[in-house]
Amino acid sequence: MWVExxxxxxxxxxxSPDQLFVRGAEQNKAKQLCNGCSVRTxxxxEALDNQIEWGVWGGMTERERRALLRRRPGASWRTVLESAREDHARTGVQSLQL
Incomplete structure (x- = not known):
């Protein structure tokens, strides 16, 4: 179920927001905060659909998000990620091919 x-x-x-808007190796620490977060998806x-350029969002850095956006320009990421989550819950198999 999607959490609005x-x-x-x-x-x-x-x-502190300063923990999530960092550069370099500090980004790995910020990404760890996302591990196990119930609303990571x-x-x-949110970050992908709104093309947020800075910070760690959903466990991904801005560089990682840019790479996804280049692979699927114009995608509704909410739809893509919600569908992948539902497929995974139903089958137990990760079906998202990014």
Whole structure:
């Protein structure tokens, strides 16, 4: 099920934004905060659909998100990620080919 008000449930909700808007090796620390977050997919879809250029969102850096956007220009990432999540829940197999 897709969570519309995902930001209130995010693992980073009580973190300083400065922890998520970092460069270099510090990005790996920021990405760890996303591990196990229950709304990671919603966060990532938000960043991809709105082409947010800075920070770690949904466990991905801006460079990683740009690579996805180049592979699927014009995609509705909410639709892509929601469908992949549903397929995974139903079959237990990751079906998203990025």
């Amino acid at each position: 008000d995902w930001s209130s449930k995010a693992a980073c909700k009580d973190s 919603e966060c990532l879809a």
